[in-house]
Each structure stands twice: as C-alpha cells, then as structure tokens.
Amino acid sequence: xxxxxxxxxxxxxxxxxxxxxxxxxxxxxxxxxxxxxxxxxxxxxxxxxxxxxxxxxxxxxxxxxxxxxxxxxxxxxxxxxxxxxxxxxxxxxxxxxxxxxxxxxxxxxxxxxxxxxxxxxxxxxxxxxxxxxxxxxxxx
Numbered sequence: 001x002x003x004x005x006x007x008x009x010x011x012x013x014x015x016x017x018x019x020x021x022x023x024x025x026x027x028x029x030x031x032x033x034x035x036x037x038x039x040x041x042x043x044x045x046x047x048x049x050x051x052x053x054x055x056x057x058x059x060x061x062x063x064x065x066x067x068x069x070x071x072x073x074x075x076x077x078x079x080x081x082x083x084x085x086x087x088x089x090x091x092x093x094x095x096x097x098x099x100x101x102x103x104x105x106x107x108x109x110x111x112x113x114x115x116x117x118x119x120x121x122x123x124x125x126x127x128x129x130x131x132x133x134x135x136x137x138x139x140x
Contacts, residue, residue: 014068018068019068022042022067022068025044027042027043027044028040028041028042029041029042029043029084029087029088029091031071031080031083031084031087033075037072038071038072038075038080039069039070039071039072039075039080039081039083039084040068040069040070040084041066041068041069041070041084041085041087041088042066042067042068043064043065043066043067043088043091043092043100044064044065044067045062045063045064045065045095045097046065047063047065047101048065048067048103048126048128050103050126050127050128050133051101051103051124051126051135053124054101054123054124054126054135054137055123055124056099056101056123056137057099057137057139059098059139060098060099060101060137060139061098061099062096062097062098063097063098063099063100063101063137064088064091064092064095064097064099064100064101065100065101065102066085066088066100066101066102067102069081069084069085069102069111071084076110081110081111081114082114082118085114085118088100089138089140092140093140097140098139098140099137099138099139099140100120100137100138100140101123101135101136101137102115102120102135102136102137103126103128103133103134103135103136104133104134104136105131105132105133106125106131106132106133106134107131112134115136115138116136118138119138120136120137120138121136121137121138122134122135122136123135123136123137
C-alpha cells in the first residue's frame with residue numbers, strides 16, 4: 001500500500017499482535033494458492049467504536065464487522081478481494097447476522113470502488129488515527 005502512496009497501514013496497525021489475536025479468536029480466514037497465503041480477512045461481531053453514529057439501516061442487527069481485508073500486492077486485480085468478501089458475507093449469514101459493516105481509508109481508491117460494486121452503501125465517515133475512513137454497510 002505504501003508503494004501505491006496509501007499510508008493506511010504501518011508498524012502500529014495492523015501489527016503481529018493484532019493478527020495473532022485474530023488467529024486465536026478464529027476470526028481470520030486466509031486464501032491460499034499453491035500453498036502460499038495470497039490474502040486474508042477478519043470477520044467478527046466487534047464493530048470499531050468509531051463507527052458509532054453512522055447512518056445504519058434499521059433492520060441491520062445483528063451485524064458482523066469486516067476488518068483487515070488484505071491481498072498480496074502481486075495478486076491484486078485478480079478478484080481475490082471479492083472472493084474474500086463473498087466468504088465473509090456467507091460466514092456472517094451462517095452466524096445469523098443481517099448485515100456486514102466495515103470501513104476503508106478515503107485515500108484507498110481500489111477499496112472505495114470495491115465495496116459499492118459489491119452492494120455496500122456508505123453510511124458515514126469516521127475519523128481514525130490515520131485520517132478519514134468511509135464506513136459501509138450491506139444488508140445480507
């Protein structure tokens with residue numbers, strides 16, 4: 001992301017401790033090809049506290065939350081982010097969730113384009129450590 005001029009993630013977040021917690025909580029799903037991890041996504045029911053006050057749909061509870069969607073730079077542009085999101089949507093439905101909520105950095109054009117294409121609607125903007133993030137929701 002830094003090579004593309006997107007300063008969203010750094011040594012502070014996401015760090016090894018955050019990923020280890022996702023693994024321990026069994027909320028991290030990985031996508032592999034030929035034995036190599038090419039992407040991952042975290043799905044849980046823990047919304048970011050900074051998402052409070054967004055324009056959520058009235059019938060969206062209970063809601064799942066997507067965090068840390070990642071695709072290896074060499075594998076980007078091949079539809080893997082969509083595949084990971086489809087996995088998250090199915091897992092959320094299997095858990096009885098009625099919606100998925102997430103945020104993405106306003107300086108990440110690929111992510112800003114991805115979520116509306118997948119049927120997510122923008123519900124607001126959250127101010128986080130790195131700047132402004134668009135917050136999205138999809139009714140499942």
